[in-house]
Amino acid sequence: MRHMFFAVAGLIVCAGVALAQVPSVQVSDAWARATTSSARVGGAFMTLKAVGGDDRVVSVSSPVAETIELHESINDGGVMKMREVPRLALAPGQATVLKPGSYHIMLIGLKKPLNRGESFPLTITFEKAAPVTVTVTVQAAGASAPGHQGH
Numbered sequence: 177m178r179h180m181f182f183a184v185a186g187l188i189v190c191a192g193v194a195l196a197q198v199p200s201v202q203v204s205d206a207w208a209r210a211t212t213s214s215a216r217v218g219g220a221f222m223t224l225k226a227v228g229g230d231d232r233v234v235s236v237s238s239p240v241a242e243t244i245e246l247h248e249s250i251n252d253g254g255v256m257k258m259r260e261v262p263r264l265a266l267a268p269g270q271a272t273v274l275k276p277g278s279y280h281i282m283l284i285g286l287k288k289p290l291n292r293g294e295s296f297p298l299t300i301t302f303e304k305a306a307p308v309t310v311t312v313t314v315q316a317a318g319a320s321a322p323g324h325q326g327h
């Protein structure tokens with residue numbers, strides 16, 4: 177009898193876990209700016225949305241660069257500067273837009289130039305959600321948004 181009770185209790189716990197929403201992050205509109213042949217750094221941008229609870233970006237990796245950091249552009253007394261954001265917080269259900277002049281993914285030590293029209297894979301690791309690999313499309317060097325080829 178006693179054994180039976182524990183078996184049933186175990187089943188109830190499993191069902192409860194399955195019903196809870198699994199944390200995930202939706203990544204959309206991933207794009208990067210084309211770079212010149214001598215450039216060793218590039219920027220990538222996208223929209224992140226955490227579903228099923230808050231989350232944080234832990235790390236970003238891609239075969240195109242040696243090091244990848246998450247940066248934030250800040251206005252420091254009239255001078256635009258960049259600083260590293262070690263763990264970007266994502267509020268649940270809210271879109272966090274990475275774009276020029278704001279949060280961005282810094283590709284440091286590019287292994288080859290990013291040419292307009294090409295694309296490359298990029299993997300984002302989160303604190304709770306499973307890692308997401310997206311295809312980043314390279315836009316014109318002066319592009320300011322995905323799909324817009326400059327002015």
Ligand SMILES: [Cu+2]
Binds near residue numbers: 247248258259280282
């Ligand atoms: Cu930067």
